[in-house]
Amino acid sequence: MSFSVSSFWESLVSALAYAPVTIKLTAITFVVSLVLGTIIATIRYYKIPVLSQIFAVFVTAYLGLPTMVAILLYNIIFMTCYADVANVLHITVPISEVDPIIIGYFVLILGTSCSVSESVRGAFRGIDKVQFEAGYSIGLGKFKTLTRVIYPQMVPILLPGLQNSLIGLLKASNLVSAISVIEIMTGALLPSLLYYSYLEGYVAAALVYWLIGIGIEVIGYLAEKNSGKYLKQVATG
Amino acid sequence: MENYFSIERFIHVFPKVISSLPVNLHIVFWSMLLGTLLAVFVAVLRLHRVPVVSGLLGLYISFMRGTPLLVQMMIAFYGIPIVLGTVFLNLFGINLNRLEPVIFVEIAIILNEGAFLGEIFRGAITSVPAVQSEAGYSIGMTGAQTFVRIVLPQAFKVAIPHYGVDLIGVFQNTSLVFMLGVVDLLGRAKTIGAASGHTIEGYVAAALIYIAFSLLLKGTFLLIEKKLSGGEVKLV
Numbered sequence: 001m002s003f004s005v006s007s008f009w010e011s012l013v014s015a016l017a018y019a020p021v022t023i024k025l026t027a028i029t030f031v032v033s034l035v036l037g038t039i040i041a042t043i044r045y046y047k048i049p050v051l052s053q054i055f056a057v058f059v060t061a062y063l064g065l066p067t068m069v070a071i072l073l074y075n076i077i078f079m080t081c082y083a084d085v086a087n088v089l090h091i092t093v094p095i096s097e098v099d100p101i102i103i104g105y106f107v108l109i110l111g112t113s114c115s116v117s118e119s120v121r122g123a124f125r126g127i128d129k130v131q132f133e134a135g136y137s138i139g140l141g142k143f144k145t146l147t148r149v150i151y152p153q154m155v156p157i158l159l160p161g162l163q164n165s166l167i168g169l170l171k172a173s174n175l176v177s178a179i180s181v182i183e184i185m186t187g188a189l190l191p192s193l194l195y196y197s198y199l200e201g202y203v204a205a206a207l208v209y210w211l212i213g214i215g216i217e218v219i220g221y222l223a224e225k226n227s228g229k230y231l232k233q234v235a236t237g
Numbered sequence: 238m239e240n241y242f243s244i245e246r247f248i249h250v251f252p253k254v255i256s257s258l259p260v261n262l263h264i265v266f267w268s269m270l271l272g273t274l275l276a277v278f279v280a281v282l283r284l285h286r287v288p289v290v291s292g293l294l295g296l297y298i299s300f301m302r303g304t305p306l307l308v309q310m311m312i313a314f315y316g317i318p319i320v321l322g323t324v325f326l327n328l329f330g331i332n333l334n335r336l337e338p339v340i341f342v343e344i345a346i347i348l349n350e351g352a353f354l355g356e357i358f359r360g361a362i363t364s365v366p367a368v369q370s371e372a373g374y375s376i377g378m379t380g381a382q383t384f385v386r387i388v389l390p391q392a393f394k395v396a397i398p399h400y401g402v403d404l405i406g407v408f409q410n411t412s413l414v415f416m417l418g419v420v421d422l423l424g425r426a427k428t429i430g431a432a433s434g435h436t437i438e439g440y441v442a443a444a445l446i447y448i449a450f451s452l453l454l455k456g457t458f459l460l461i462e463k464k465l466s467g468g469e470v471k472l473v
Contacts (some may be wrong), residue, residue, distance in 0.1 A: 066409035066449030174305035199315040213303025
């Protein structure tokens with residue numbers, strides 16, 4: 001048995017065909033988690049009673065749960081409870097017609113929101129209190145101060161961490177293969193199932209992931225370079 | 238409700254699932270031990286900027302960072318016997334195809350940690366101000382002495398919080414090993430589920446064990462950090 005270039009090529013083509021599934025899953029999850037994570041962090045920053053305590057306990061505990069365990073657990077809950085819940089809600093779509101990627105979205109969004117909220121909380125600490133007062137002094141409300149003054153200043157602080165979370169999310173999205181969603185890895189394995197060329201399949205999958213990862217790094221680098229601009233302008237001008 | 242989740246079944250299943258925790262801890266222990274050694278080499282080599290080696294290491298770190306651990310495990314599982322199989326069979330008489338899958342899992346995690354911890358160590362070493370090395374030289378220490386006695390202890394303190402986060406990450410990553418047929422917490426929960434027809438209880442048990450143990454590790458590292466910094470704790 002050795003490495004066959006032709007099976008590798010076939011796997012690579014198949015993996016690339018399924019790359020949009022992974023990219024879409026990663027991108028949508030990232031954007032939604034960014035919003036949810038910021039909301040959670042803001043609630044915890046302002047110490048809104050009850051909600052902030054609930055989130056504090058939930059986020060701390062949830063960060064201890066591996067993505068794989070969460071995926072399997074929610075998948076099995078979904079499978080056992082779907083029929084009854086669908087009956088109550090008068091949904092007539094049978095479970096075989098439901099795309100399991102929904103569970104993937106749910107698990108990844110929940111997990112990433114928790115980790116992003118921790119990064120945003122860290123970024124809050126990097127913002128000077130004076131910035132809030134500056135917002136209030138020119139008559140902005142609490143919400144306007146946040147969206148116009150505080151959040152924009154967080155962007156350069158957050159970017160390196162967010163780039164890491166995005167790459168982590170890309171890799172975590174691989175785990176939805178465990179609940180029979182066809183993404184890059186399982187896509188790359190489709191030809192392998194015919195020829196038993198598993199190594200070629202996995203190497204092809206790794207290559208596609210690597211390319212996307214490098215793409216994210218390049219985007220992150222460019223974003224970091226641009227987001228720091230205002231600091232330099234202030235310093236020189 | 239009884240159909241989905243029963244407390245009785247849960248109490249029955251919990252001890253069986255937790256009895257597989259040593260498998261996960263075994264993987265964490267060996268991966269962290271050998272991964273840390275590899276990472277020190279990687280960090281020192283990267284800092285010395287040896288021409289060709291440094292480029293290769295950059296490629297290695299980029300690969301480990303950019304690809305999912307599961308894919309790396311699978312490549313180790315299928316690739317190592319193909320590439321090194323005949324060599325090992327002729328030299329040592331070991332048939333790599335007969336080895337336990339857990340060994341390939343550990344190799345994959347060790348290589349992965351070599352890259353991640355290597356970057357953490359490199360960052361920690363560069364965070365020590367150059368003045369500290371100069372202070373060492375000024376009192377007549379050699380390069381190696383300065384590194385071991387002055388730079389390393391200070392770098393250690395910087396690296397500890399990140400090392401803790403990384404170790405918890407490795408513990409959580411052991412949840413992937415059941416994909417290769419290793420009977421760990423999840424593997425056990427899965428087999429119990431297949432045998433009894435009730436999977437949820439086993440998975441819930443595994444989830445609770447993972448959460449509890451992660452929190453325990455986190456607490457331990459916070460304590461170590463507190464000891465090292467004399468009472469101040471900076472969260473990562």
